[in-house]
Amino acid sequence: xxxxxxxxxxxxxxxxTIYIDGRRVADVTTDPAFANAVATSGRFxxxxxxxxxxxxxxxxxxxxxxxxxxxxQLPRNHRELVERREALVRWAALTCGMxxxxxxxxxxxxxxxxxxxxxxxxYDPARAAAVESYYEHCRDNDLYxxxxxINPQSDKAKSAGGQPDAHLVAAVVDExxxxxxxxxxxxxxxxxxxxxxxxxxGFQNLQAGDQAYAFTAAVPIATRGLTLMSRRSYEQAATxxxxxxxxxxxxxxxxxxxxxxxxIPWDRVFVHKDLRxxxxxxxxxxxxxxxxxxxxxxxxxxxxxxxxxxxxxxEVNNIINYPQVRETMGLVAxxxxxxxxxxxxxxxxxxHHGGYYVPNRSMLCxxxxxxxxxxxxxxxxxxxxxxxxxxxVPSSYADFETPETxxxxxxxxxxxxxxxxxxxxLMKLAWDAVGSEFGSRHLQYEMFYSGPTxxxxxxxxxxxxxxxxxxxxxxxxxxxxxxxxxxxxxxE
Numbered sequence: 027x028x029x030x031x032x033x034x035x036x037x038x039x040x041x042x043t044i045y046i047d048g049r050r051v052a053d054v055t056t057d058p059a060f061a062n063a064v065a066t067s068g069r070f071x072x073x074x075x076x077x078x079x080x081x082x083x084x085x086x087x088x089x090x091x092x093x094x095x096x097x098x099q100l101p102r103n104h105r106e107l108v109e110r111r112e113a114l115v116r117w118a119a120l121t122c123g124m125x126x127x128x129x130x131x132x133x134x135x136x137x138x139x140x141x142x143x144x145x146x147x148x149y150d151p152a153r154a155a156a157v158e159s160y161y162e163h164c165r166d167n168d169l170y171x172x173x174x175x176i177n178p179q180s181d182k183a184k185s186a187g188g189q190p191d192a193h194l195v196a197a198v199v200d201e202x203x204x205x206x207x208x209x210x211x212x213x214x215x216x217x218x219x220x221x222x223x224x225x226x227x228g229f230q231n232l233q234a235g236d237q238a239y240a241f242t243a244a245v246p247i248a249t250r251g252l253t254l255m256s257r258r259s260y261e262q263a264a265t266x267x268x269x270x271x272x273x274x275x276x277x278x279x280x281x282x283x284x285x286x287x288x289x290i291p292w293d294r295v296f297v298h299k300d301l302r303x304x305x306x307x308x309x310x311x312x313x314x315x316x317x318x319x320x321x322x323x324x325x326x327x328x329x330x331x332x333x334x335x336x337x338x339x340x341e342v343n344n345i346i347n348y349p350q351v352r353e354t355m356g357l358v359a360x361x362x363x364x365x366x367x368x369x370x371x372x373x374x375x376x377x378h379h380g381g382y383y384v385p386n387r388s389m390l391c392x393x394x395x396x397x398x399x400x401x402x403x404x405x406x407x408x409x410x411x412x413x414x415x416x417x418x419v420p421s422s423y424a425d426f427e428t429p430e431t432x433x434x435x436x437x438x439x440x441x442x443x444x445x446x447x448x449x450x451x452l453m454k455l456a457w458d459a460v461g462s463e464f465g466s467r468h469l470q471y472e473m474f475y476s477g478p479t480x481x482x483x484x485x486x487x488x489x490x491x492x493x494x495x496x497x498x499x500x501x502x503x504x505x506x507x508x509x510x511x512x513x514x515x516x517x518e
Contacts, residue, residue: 028074028093029074034071038222042054043254044219044281045254062274064220066276071129074095082096087165089162090166094165097110097117097129102383104374111369114324121275122328123326123329124272124278126217127217128217128324131324132221132317137161138317139157139161139307140158142311143157149306160294170222171221171222172225173226174196174224174283175212175225178195178282186228196209196212196226196239196283198238198299199287205292207287207288208285214282215282216280216471218247218279218283220279225242225243226245227297227304227307228240236301242295245290249288252283255282259277260277260462261277265423270464272459273465314485318390319369321476322372326366329361339408339412340411341443342444343441344442351411354410354411358407364400365396388491395483402472402473405465415453417457419439419457426447
């Protein structure tokens with residue numbers, strides 16, 4: 027049976043340890059800090075389980091014969107990659123692209139590990155067997171995974187092992203025949219409150235002596251000793267869906283995860299105290315490409331939504347025919363189309379890797395670099411086009427219910443294309459998207475989830491075909507020389 031929302035929400039009632047505002051959460055499916063976001067997570071599964079969506083959103087597990095989410099599909103050719111992407115687009119559209127760590131993100135990470143299984147086998151056959159077994163377990167149970175791959179910030183000039191507190195960053199502190207024990211913390215566990223299990227790993231370069239921090243493993247969120255400490259809930263602060271239509275439903279949450287001597291069995295350990303493999307698991311397997319391809323697909327949907335928002339603001343303010351506004355909108359539209367073009371390009375020029383078909387690595391890195399500047403530019407354009415309209419809106423929906431204030435709203439909130447309610451509704455949506463605490467978090471997220479710019483641009487440099495472009499220049503230079511000089515035979 028295909029996983030649906032009811033089944034997913036039931037799986038979250040598992041005595042997980044989550045704290046917010048100094049209290050432990052009894053049930054994330056009903057708690058006012060999380061209930062709406064968790065309900066949104068259930069809608070992903072309800073959508074894929076709907077009979078009319080089954081073919082597009084699911085495929086048949088080769089092991090069980092049951093249908094499971096396409097986010098677990100391992101594409102073997104361009105057609106299958108595009109089919110999978112179309113399913114990801116449908117999921118992203120359910121939240122206007124605002125849920126960055128929807129179920130397809132860390133699923134893409136595990137798919138990358140599985141497609142790169144030969145790299146794990148060369149490292150350690152036992153760890154490769156754990157990867158393969160866990161991927162199949164997640165696929166056939168259609169699990170929602172989160173992950174923590176960033177270290178808590180303390181002294182960024184020092185490595186994980188050089189921090190004042192040796193147990194600040196999660197590390198292996200013990201091991202025996204049954205598995206490993208980890209202690210310390212990781213972040214940011216985006217969507218962790220509504221996930222089934224969590225992948226613990228690292229993306230930063232580690233130094234000699236940091237072997238205890240060089241591990242990758244997975245555990246259920248409800249594991250003993252695992253605690254999530256949530257940031258502020260934007261959902262809980264929202265007064266209504268009308269006032270905060272995005273943050274009231276799509277606040278996926280972020281949390282610090284603390285591991286207090288958490289035991290992890292060997293069949294859930296994929297990398298164990300190996301500095302080289304800690305990097306190879308991402309790049310040699312193409313996992314970095316596959317998981318961030320999902321990010322760009324999701325961002326593509328989000329940018330389409332913001333572009334539509336910008337267009338509606340221009341129409342409501344009746345500025346769409348101003349030449350300077352059309353110039354701005356043309357530029358913004360081109361930037362959105364550029365991301366879409368890169369998605370198509372990285373698929374069309376993808377590569378076969380270990381029997382599977384994955385997006386073009388250089389194109390993916392290019393998209394990441396461009397995305398980090400495109401998102402803030404589009405946010406700035408929406409702010410400019412809105413002017414004071416996003417700020418001077420009624421305090422809440424309640425102002426429409428009071429006759430005295432409703433009369434003022436109808437007089438002061440005007441537009442040539444909609445009524446006062448329509449104008450206020452649009453401007454509150456715009457504010458929630460780019461100006462609220464929720465909107466500010468999204469700006470920060472889109473600018474840095476791929477890493478700082480020196481990392482993304484460094485990857486773009488690292489994976490570009492420099493030999494090809496340099497050879498192009500050298501071949502042309504070989505066609506001429508000093509007057510009277512003989513050209514090399516190869517250039518004749």
